[in-house]
Amino acid sequence: MELGREVSFPAGTRIFEEGQRADRFWVIRTGTVDLDIHVPGRRAAVVETLGAGRLLGWSWLCPPHQWHLGAGATSPVEAWEFDAAEVGVLRERDPELDRALLTYVVEVIGGRLRAARTRLLDLYGPYGSGPER
Template sequence: MASTPLLQRLPLNGRERLLAFAHEVTFAQDTRIFEEGGAADHFWIIRTGSVDLDVRLPGRRPAVVDVLGPGDLLGWSWLVPPYRWRMGASAFTLVRAHEFDATAVRALCQADPVLGLAVTGQVLDVVARRLLATRHRLVDLGGAGANPRPAPP
């Protein structure tokens, strides 16, 4: 858990203070975790399993734009007003994760600006890496779209 990007390089006792707002959850395979546009009031650090991030397109099935696995942060919209999900997420496999109360973590970050800056920096790093990865996938596909999960045989 300590190797996940969100928890790296936090100030002294920052990791423990953040984990105080977490509890373990399990999502069965094919469970819808959150919907694009919904209230972003939690976030997760995946312990086991994989999660598909998707976007809904009118008249089409959701398009998978990224696949997350162990150690990954699931959800960053909780940190950016208006705190609404920018994508949707589904458990591709059985998922075990640490779930965090986003409102409580935001309050902690406001009360401790040093910790808040560290958390914000870690979340921004995750967003930047995902944006770059998505950009590379789009270039590799000639701009035709992204689907990181291979088509079934």
């Protein structure tokens, strides 16, 4: 937490865009953020909404360090922001922290992939994400 700094985003703010350079992440304190994915020829599809206590951003950890989704504040957001390079130095010095952080982020990635799959099936699949008919 010593590396975190308090930031805020007004409702309607785009926090990051899919494909942009990912060099930081946030832990949401208050408010909500929609994660969305670009869909050619359509509006971006919201795949998950994050609230207090949730990690916003994991792409900083994986090459090529570009956001895999976009994010926008749907209400006023207060968060702790962390610089990926600073966290990287700390991870190199502390293998236990590195292991714990990687384990946590992998769990987050798995959850986000499941949420994105379910949401996209609901929006564009012939039968949604429900049971096969």
